Amino acid sequence: MQQFVIRPEEPDDWWEVEALYDLCFAPGREALSSYRLRDDVPPVSGLSLVARDGQGILAGAIRFWPVHVGDHDALLLGPVAVHPTHQGEGLGGFLIHQGLEAGREIGWQRAMLVGDAPYYTRFGFTRLSGVEMPPPTNPDRVLGAELSPGEWLNVRGEVTRWTR
Ligand SMILES: CC(C)(COP(=O)(O)OP(=O)(O)OC[C@H]1O[C@@H](n2cnc3c(N)ncnc32)[C@H](O)[C@@H]1OP(=O)(O)O)[C@@H](O)C(=O)NCCC(=O)NCCS
Numbered sequence: 001m002q003q004f005v006i007r008p009e010e011p012d013d014w015w016e017v018e019a020l021y022d023l024c025f026a027p028g029r030e031a032l033s034s035y036r037l038r039d040d041v042p043p044v045s046g047l048s049l050v051a052r053d054g055q056g057i058l059a060g061a062i063r064f065w066p067v068h069v070g071d072h073d074a075l076l077l078g079p080v081a082v083h084p085t086h087q088g089e090g091l092g093g094f095l096i097h098q099g100l101e102a103g104r105e106i107g108w109q110r111a112m113l114v115g116d117a118p119y120y121t122r123f124g125f126t127r128l129s130g131v132e133m134p135p136p137t138n139p140d141r142v143l144g145a146e147l148s149p150g151e152w153l154n155v156r157g158e159v160t161r162w163t164r
Contacts, residue, residue, distance in 0.1 A: 004059055004091060006098070009048040017050060017061040024081035033134040034114050037076060038065050041162045044075065047102050049095055051082075059086045062095040064103065066164075069112070069131055070157025074144070075103050077113040096123050100147065109151040112144040112159070120145075130156035 009017060021029065029035070044064045051060040060082040067076045077099065082092045100111055100123065112128060113120065114137055125143035133142050144152050 003054055004051040006049055006051045006095070008046055009043075009050045009061065009063070013050050013058075013061075016058050017063070020058050020061055020083060021079050021081050023083070025079065029079070032114075033137050034076065034078070036134055037067050037159060037161050039161070041065055044103070044108075046106070047075070047099050049099060051091055051095060053086070057083075059083050060091045060095055062099050064099055064111075066162040067112070068160045068162060069110075069155055072110070072155045073108070074155075074159075075100075075108045075111040075147075076159075077111050078115065093122070096120075100145065104147040109147050110144060110155065111147060112142065114141045115143060117141070117143060128152065132158045134159065 044066055048063040049061065050058060053059045060080075062080040063078065065076040067074050077096070080092060080095060082089075082095075103111060112131065113125065114133060117125070117127065117140065120143050124145040126145075127140060128142050128144040131142055131144065146152050
């Protein structure tokens, strides 16, 4: 990762990160049900990261939101995206590892996301059963990772917008 400068996202980065997400995801990404969990809720402070290349151009970004799962709390990972010119260089994996580790350090016990299992299993994500995202969400894409052992055991229920 030596060719990238990685630091926490600042307010001034917001629209540049949005533009990167628009580039990397299909049009209408904000219609996805996961975005309803982000409406009017700020991302978790300090966990969102931006990576810039040697010219200062945004190469990748990751954000995390807090959510409730039944009576428990979880980190909702994403969006995460890497600019097409830098995909496959390990940056996405680095941002995910860094973000999860930082989440663990500040006391989060579990993380979840809606995404491609073939990519996210390498970070310890497995399919969550009994965890219901707002519809329409393919349950096969609802994945969770424990930030300390056993923290998804017996965690069930609807994923809802953060209210604290
Ligand atoms: C997904 C994404 C963040 C990965 O970042 P990256 O920096 O390219 O990934 P890395 O370099 O860390 O890892 C590359 C590996 O992941 C694999 N991979 C990437 N996306 C994948 C996917 N959707 N499903 C399965 N494998 C995937 C690559 O094939 C490659 O495999 P290899 O290690 O066996 O060669 C990036 O490709 C991206 O922004 N994609 C478009 C937006 C997106 O889909 N975001 C994730 C939402 S689910």
